[in-house]
Amino acid sequence: MGQIEWAMWANEQALAAGLSECEGVWGTPGSPRALKDAAGVLVCLLEYPRSKRKKGSTMERCGQKYLTAVVKLLGPLTRNYYIRAVLHAALAVPAGFLLSTILGTVCLGIASGIYLLAAVRGEEWRPIEHKPRERPQGGGTMKAPPSNPPPRPPPDARRKQPELGG
Secondary structure (H helix, E strand, O other), X not given: OOOOOHXXXXXXHHHHHHHXXXXXXXXXXXXXXXXXXXXXXXXXXXXXXXXXXOOOOOOXXXXXXXXXXXXXXXXXXXXXXXXXXXXXXXXXXXXXXXXXXXXXXXXXXXXXXXXXXXXXXXXXXXXXXXXXOOOOOOOOOOOOOOOOOOXXXXXXXXXXXXXOOO
């Protein structure tokens, strides 16, 4: 068995927490509910792009390439999982004071712990980059067509044999 990539679990957990935080009716500006919604949107924007796996293939989310460019632009602030763990823990504290956000708060706390574990194990966020497809070369990999026809049995053997029996 391979080694577990903890950051993939933390990413899914944090995205679920962000969606939980920003669901429902948006609050009025300045209210605690509006701050909860803003924190949820921030977490969703940060966590939507998946990281590239060390081994195997990674399924890219729909439209992820646009947010990947933003996350890459912020550099070590978004790539380092220690920083993500502290950010999620810091966002979970004020959200814990509203009863309506308790699910998102618990999810953010769990995601923070998993990110801390991933950081301790040396993982970091890497963007999924697509390689341009190479076109096969005309002579290198393709074989030439056969120049002679396939062998055939002699004309006597090709004639239909009479059936034995009545």
